[in-house]
Amino acid sequence: MIFFTSDQHFGHEKVLEFDKRPFSSTEQMETEMIARWNRKVKQDDTVYILGDFIWKSDNAAELLRRLNGKKIILKGNHDKWLRKEENREGLEEIKDYDEIFVKLKDGTRRKCILCHYPIHFYNGHYRGSIMLYGHTHTTREEKLVRQYARWLNGLNCPVRMYNVGCMHWEYAPVTLDELLEEGQESAETYIKVLESYRDELFGWARESNCSGFDADMDLTRRRLDELLLCLQQNDMEKAVGYGDFLTELKEDVENRGEILEAIDGIMKMLSVL
Structure with missing residues (x-):
């Protein structure tokens, strides 16, 4: 080996x-x-x-x-x-x-x-x-x-x-296998966590529409959607532009350890941390 x-x-x-x-x-x-x-x-x-x-x-x-x-x-x-x-x-x-x-x-x-x-x-x-x-x-x-x-x-x-x-x-x-697997597996895990959080926001947005529209929550969900699309398409140059958004998102989820870890992981991938 x-x-x-x-x-x-x-x-x-x-x-x-x-x-x-x-x-x-x-x-x-x-x-x-x-x-x-x-x-x-x-x-x-x-x-x-x-x-x-x-x-x-x-x-x-x-x-x-x-x-x-x-x-x-x-x-x-x-x-x-x-x-x-x-x-x-x-x-x-x-x-x-x-x-x-x-x-x-x-x-x-x-x-x-x-x-x-x-x-x-x-x-x-x-x-x-x-x-x-x-x-x-x-x-x-x-x-x-x-x-x-x-x-x-x-x-x-x-x-x-x-x-x-x-x-x-x-x-x-x-090993080279470890090097290649680490990057791929980490990225997929982080994306899945953020997809779950996006779906969570979507559920909240639907509920809030019954009692009053939450513009901030809707904007967060849409920007998260855009970022996830960049990551899934491996468009890292465009994804880097979401560094400030990720920093703000960390403040919103300060008590959500798994989501914070995913955000930090994505930021390190994009070299904006």
Whole structure:
């Protein structure tokens, strides 16, 4: 099986605060991330590490030996530890960039472009290739990467990009199947929740027509209808324009946890949160 990951930053104390990582120290982070890695990855699996693996380590080779699988690293901007030959023990290959084919559970194969840095106009983006990257963590730059990707898709310039940074995937390597399923399943779940709320509003609107028309409720329902149509048609460029509406809607449903979660999920998809 093939896995992907990036930006572990082993030995980097400041990354704990930078990513708001759920560890009390670099020692705990190392122990826990190794455990999570080895629970998923077997010795005969292959892991592509898309950069910034180690910030500081007195024994990088020993750290690599503690991790299951064949490890191929694509260098990031913080991988100075690779300059020492003894630190490279345990690595199958060291690259700056790679293109591979990955077999999915359904038997189909997808071309993946691998680099530490996000590339929007990557090889094969018009032919269904997928860009896997790291580097941007959970920063403003990551938000911009997603916004630009949405904008390009709205212009019929297809791009599929996934940040494989460990902070996005429970601090463990992730498969391509997991990457593809996460985005699709989450979107479908959020849409179903908002469809249910729209139907709820429609029921209230019909009742209110008997005692007096509620213009605000009707406007909310119609705008929600428009947004859902954009999402169902994958018209993300138009859907982004509903960011302010979603912010207002959150205030209206502040005590409805499931709906709030769906709104936050949609806003993250649209990179307007």
